[in-house]
Amino acid sequence: MEILGTTLRVYVADLEAAVAFYEGLVGSPALRFERGGVSVAAVGCFLVMSGPESELEVLRKVSATIAVSDVDAAHASLTAAGARIVAGPVPTPVGRNLIAVHPDGSVFEYVDRKPAV
Numbered sequence: 001m002e003i004l005g006t007t008l009r010v011y012v013a014d015l016e017a018a019v020a021f022y023e024g025l026v027g028s029p030a031l032r033f034e035r036g037g038v039s040v041a042a043v044g045c046f047l048v049m050s051g052p053e054s055e056l057e058v059l060r061k062v063s064a065t066i067a068v069s070d071v072d073a074a075h076a077s078l079t080a081a082g083a084r085i086v087a088g089p090v091p092t093p094v095g096r097n098l099i100a101v102h103p104d105g106s107v108f109e110y111v112d113r114k115p116a117v
Contacts, residue, residue, distance in 0.1 A: 001077035007047045007065040007111075015039050015050035022046050033093040042094070062099065065109040071096045074110040078102075 012018040019030050019041045026044035033040050038051035038059065047065055049056065068074045071089045078100045079085065086107075088098030095113040102108065 001074045002069040004067040004069060005045065007042070007045055007067065009059070009062065009065065010046055010048045011056050011060065012048060012050050015041060015048065018048050018050070019043065022048055031094065035092070062107050062109050065111055068110050068112050070114065071098055071110055071112045074098065074100075074112075078110070 010018065010022075019032075022041070022043040023030055026046070028044060030041035030043040030048070032042075036051075036055055038049050038055050041048045049059060075085060075089060075098055078098075082103045083100040086099050086101055089096045090098070092111065095111055097109055097111040099107065099109050
């Protein structure tokens with residue numbers, strides 16, 4: 001599995017104010033999408049999210065988002081190493097993802113930029 005980078009998760013009440021700050025900080029516009037009632041803005045290495053607390057409570061359990069070259073390869077590597085896949089791989093607005101629980105209990109999202117087949 002090739003790890004390309006990580007994304008920091010930021011949960012906010014006012015998405016518009018937060019996005020303006022992060023766009024200014026990073027110097028590039030946000031890529032926006034909605035998922036499960038949560039508004040999301042990807043700005044550089046930040047994933048800024050806002051929505052109902054019931055939805056955010058679940059998302060907060062994920063420590064980080066890890067970009068990989070191929071989610072299927074990540075799935076194989078994670079499973080072989082003893083991780084438990086709890087969701088995915090599934091398509092997202094920007095590629096595919098899966099959620100894995102590592103043997104130590106840490107929860108991570110793994111994403112790639114490959115469109116669903």
